[in-house]
Amino acid sequence: MGVYRLFTGDDGESHIEELAADALKEIKLEGAQMNFSVSEREPGHFSDYHPAPRRRWQVGLVGRTIIGLSDGTSHEFVPGDVRLIEDTTGRGHTTTYPDGFMITLQVTPAEDIRG
Numbered sequence: 001m002g003v004y005r006l007f008t009g010d011d012g013e014s015h016i017e018e019l020a021a022d023a024l025k026e027i028k029l030e031g032a033q034m035n036f037s038v039s040e041r042e043p044g045h046f047s048d049y050h051p052a053p054r055r056r057w058q059v060g061l062v063g064r065t066i067i068g069l070s071d072g073t074s075h076e077f078v079p080g081d082v083r084l085i086e087d088t089t090g091r092g093h094t095t096t097y098p099d100g101f102m103i104t105l106q107v108t109p110a111e112d113i114r115g
Contacts, residue, residue, distance in 0.1 A: 001080040002081045002082070003018065003019040003020070003023050003024060003082045004018055004077070004081065005017050006093065007084075008086070008087045008088070012089075012091060013069065013071070014069055014070070014091065014092055015087075016069065016075050032108060033107070034107045036106070037103070037106055039102045039103075040101050041097050041101075041102075043097070044100070045097045046094065049070070049094055050093070051087055052085045052086070052088050054088065055085065056084075056106050056107060056109070057082065057083070057109075058083045058104050058107075059081070059082050059083075060078065060079045060080065060104050062101065062102060063079070063099040063101050064079075064098050065095060065102065066097075066098060068093060068094035069093055
């Protein structure tokens with residue numbers, strides 16, 4: 001299991017950094033919204049550059065996700081990896097679903113929930 005942050009840098013591009021497992025202690029659940037996302041797509045489905053729709057913690061439960069960055073690098077996330085997704089501005093990232101089927105747990109902090 002890894003803990004990662006996907007964020008927009010000063011350059012307007014998305015970046016990924018690995019966080020210490022202690023970062024999980026920063027998750028505040030009071031007033032947060034939690035949901036499960038189940039997605040089924042063709043294996044290898046690709047979504048071109050897009051920013052995240054909202055800030056959230058996300059844990060992959062089933063299926064892999066590959067996040068691509070504008071510098072040509074990519075990172076494969078596997079079940080059990082935890083991501084703080086904060087690249088809600090700028091160019092964003094690409095997403096590939098190599099397995100086609102995904103289940104994720106998402107926690108949106110209360111201050112970031114939009115009605």
